[in-house]
Amino acid sequence: MEKTEILASMNKIWRDELDNEAITITESSTANDIEEWDSLSNIQLVVATEKLFKIRFNSAEIAQFKNVGEMIDCIKAKIG
Amino acid sequence: MNQDLSFTQLKKNLKKDFSSLPVLKIALLGDTPTQLLNQAIRGYGYLLGWNIEIWEADFDQIDRQILDPESELYKQSFDFILLFPSAQKLLTKFYKTKKEKKAVFVQSHTAYLQLLINTLFDGAHCKILFMNYAPYDDGVFGSFAAKTRLSFTSNLRAINVALDNLSAEKKDLFIIDVNALQSKAGSKASVSSTVYINNGFVFHLDFLPRIALEICQVIGAVNGKFHKCLIFDLDNTIWGGIVGDDGWQNLQIGDLGIGKAFTQMQLWARQLSMRGIILCICSKNNEDNAKQVFELHPDMILQLSDIAVFVANWETKVQNIHHIQSVLNIGFDSMVFIDDNPFERNMVRAALPQICVPEMPAEPEEYLPFLESLHLFETASISEEDENRTRLYQEEAKRSTLQTAFANEDEFLQSLEMKVEISSFTKYNIPRVAQLTQRSNQFNLRTIRYTEIDIEKISINENYISMAFSLEDIYGDYGLISTVILKKEKENLFIDTWIMSCRVLKRGMEQFVTEQIVAQAKKAGIEKIIGEYLPTQKNGIVKNLLSEMQFVYKENCWQLTVSEFTGIKNYIRLKEKNPQAENG
Numbered sequence: 001m002e003k004t005e006i007l008a009s010m011n012k013i014w015r016d017e018l019d020n021e022a023i024t025i026t027e028s029s030t031a032n033d034i035e036e037w038d039s040l041s042n043i044q045l046v047v048a049t050e051k052l053f054k055i056r057f058n059s060a061e062i063a064q065f066k067n068v069g070e071m072i073d074c075i076k077a078k079i080g
Numbered sequence: 081m082n083q084d085l086s087f088t089q090l091k092k093n094l095k096k097d098f099s100s101l102p103v104l105k106i107a108l109l110g111d112t113p114t115q116l117l118n119q120a121i122r123g124y125g126y127l128l129g130w131n132i133e134i135w136e137a138d139f140d141q142i143d144r145q146i147l148d149p150e151s152e153l154y155k156q157s158f159d160f161i162l163l164f165p166s167a168q169k170l171l172t173k174f175y176k177t178k179k180e181k182k183a184v185f186v187q188s189h190t191a192y193l194q195l196l197i198n199t200l201f202d203g204a205h206c207k208i209l210f211m212n213y214a215p216y217d218d219g220v221f222g223s224f225a226a227k228t229r230l231s232f233t234s235n236l237r238a239i240n241v242a243l244d245n246l247s248a249e250k251k252d253l254f255i256i257d258v259n260a261l262q263s264k265a266g267s268k269a270s271v272s273s274t275v276y277i278n279n280g281f282v283f284h285l286d287f288l289p290r291i292a293l294e295i296c297q298v299i300g301a302v303n304g305k306f307h308k309c310l311i312f313d314l315d316n317t318i319w320g321g322i323v324g325d326d327g328w329q330n331l332q333i334g335d336l337g338i339g340k341a342f343t344q345m346q347l348w349a350r351q352l353s354m355r356g357i358i359l360c361i362c363s364k365n366n367e368d369n370a371k372q373v374f375e376l377h378p379d380m381i382l383q384l385s386d387i388a389v390f391v392a393n394w395e396t397k398v399q400n401i402h403h404i405q406s407v408l409n410i411g412f413d414s415m416v417f418i419d420d421n422p423f424e425r426n427m428v429r430a431a432l433p434q435i436c437v438p439e440m441p442a443e444p445e446e447y448l449p450f451l452e453s454l455h456l457f458e459t460a461s462i463s464e465e466d467e468n469r470t471r472l473y474q475e476e477a478k479r480s481t482l483q484t485a486f487a488n489e490d491e492f493l494q495s496l497e498m499k500v501e502i503s504s505f506t507k508y509n510i511p512r513v514a515q516l517t518q519r520s521n522q523f524n525l526r527t528i529r530y531t532e533i534d535i536e537k538i539s540i541n542e543n544y545i546s547m548a549f550s551l552e553d554i555y556g557d558y559g560l561i562s563t564v565i566l567k568k569e570k571e572n573l574f575i576d577t578w579i580m581s582c583r584v585l586k587r588g589m590e591q592f593v594t595e596q597i598v599a600q601a602k603k604a605g606i607e608k609i610i611g612e613y614l615p616t617q618k619n620g621i622v623k624n625l626l627s628e629m630q631f632v633y634k635e636n637c638w639q640l641t642v643s644e645f646t647g648i649k650n651y652i653r654l655k656e657k658n659p660q661a662e663n664g
Binding site for chain 1: 087088091092095115116119272273274275277278279281285286
C-alpha cells in the first residue's frame, strides 16, 4: 500500500474518532496541530489504526511517534 | 436500549444537548487514571436520559479524599460515589507486604476497605458503587494458589468475597461486578498491555463501554429503572423448529443436539421467573398449537403456569406487546423482548424504542451465553412478593382483551424498503420450491405436495406459470419465501399452489403476490383467475386469504376478474431480475 493511501485511510480515522469532519492531517501533523488530539484521544486513534490495518504497535513504537509520517512509516513496514 | 456501543460512539454522545436532562452527580475515585471511564459513563448516561456530572478526584487519591474530612469530596454533594480500585495496585501492595503479614492480607485489606466505606457513609450520605477487583492471576503459585494464603491470586479472590459480604450487610453499597464482566469477556479482550504501560489505563478501550453500561444499569436499578418483564417469542427462540409446521412432537428441546441449547434457555427463564421477573409469550402462531407444546411436550421446562400473559396469534408483535403492556400495566422501558427473527426485533424497536430488544447472535447455542452476559435484570433489592407476581398478572390477563390498532404500521412498512425478486422455477431454486411444497403447512392454500421431479416438470410445461419470490429489506435478505404455481385452463388461470413462509406475514407480501398473479394473467391474455382453498388441520391462516385479496365467490368458486382488479395496497417494489436466474 502506498503512503498516500495509508494517509487517506488515517485521515478518515482521525475525522471519525475525533468527531470533526474538518480535520485534514498530513505527514507532518502532530497532536499540537489539532485541538481534539490529546493524550486521551490518542489512545482511540492508535486502537482504531491498529484495527483498520490489522496490526499491533508495541509500547515503544507508540511512545516514539513524533508525527503522522512516522506512524505511516511504521504501518508500511508492518503491512509490507 | 443499545447494549453494544463502541467507545467512539459513546464519546460522540458527549457533544449532544444534555441541558434538558435530569442531573445525576457522581464522584469517581480511582487508583489508576479514570478519564476514559468517565467519558464512557457519561455517554451511556445520555442514552438513559441522564446528564451525569462526574467529579474526578485527582489521580490515586482514594485514601486522601475519603479519610481527610477536609477534602474536596466532602465539600460537594453527590448521588453516587464510584470507587474504582485496580487489581494492579492491589498486586503492588501485596508484593510490598512482608511475608509474615501476607497471611493476614485479606483481613487487613478488608478492614481498610471497610474503613473507607464506613467513613464515606458517615461523611457523604450517598450511595456507593464499588467496582470489585478484576481477575488477576500472577501465576506465582499456579493452581497451588488455592492452598496458600501467600498467593496473590487467592488473596484477590478472598477480598472480592469479603466485598460481597459487605454489600450484603450495607443496603447502600452496590458492587459493580467487574470480576464477572472480565471473566465473561476474557482478559485478552479487557486489558491492553500497551495502553496500560504507556498510559496507565487498566481496561481496554473496547471493554470500557461494557463496564460503563453496567454502572449505568446499576444506577438505573437503584433509581427504579429496571427490567421487570421478559417477553419471549416461541418458534426457534425457546424451542427449535416451528410448531405450526413441524408439530409439537418434532420440536427440538431436551437433551439431544441443539435441543439442549433451548432447554438451557428455558431453565434460565425459569430461574428469572422464580426471582420475580414476569415471563410473557408473544408469538405468531395459533394459540392452540402453541399452548399444546407447553401442555404435551415432556421436555418443556417452562409451564403455562410460569407465563403471566400468553399471546399467540397472527397480529403484529407490536400490537401484541401493546396488549401485554396494557394487561401488566408496566412501562415499556421495563420490558425485554427476545426473538430470533431480526424483522420482528427491528419492528418492535422501531415502534417501541423504550423496550430493550437484545440483538441476538446468529446461532441458537450462542443465545443463552449472550443473554447471560448482558445482566438484563439488574436490581437494587428483591422481595418475596416478586415471586408471587406471575400469578397476579395471570389473573389480570384473563380480564383483559386484545386491543387492536397500530397507527404507524404503514410508515414502518414503508421504511423497510422491501424489494422482491421474482423468478420462474430454475435449477437453482427447484430444490427449495419442492421443499416449500413439502414442508409448509400453515400459509398453504391447497397443500399439494410436489417432489423435485414434479417441480422440474412444471417448470418446462407451457401450461404452467411458475413464480418464486425472494424478499429483501433494509435489514437483510430473507431468501425464497413464497412460491406460486398457476395452471392455464381454457379461459381461466387456476391457482394450483400458493405458499408463503409465515415469517413474512403482515408485510404486504400477500397483496404483492396477488398483483403479480394478475400481471401474469394479463400477460397470458386471460381474464379470469380461479382460486381454491382446501382446508387442513393447519392452514386456517389462509382461510380468508382469497376474499381478502378481492376474489369473489360465485359459480361455486373464488374468482378474480382481471379487468376489475384495481391493485391492493402494499409497500413492496419489484427488484430488477438477476439474468442468471433465468437460465436452466
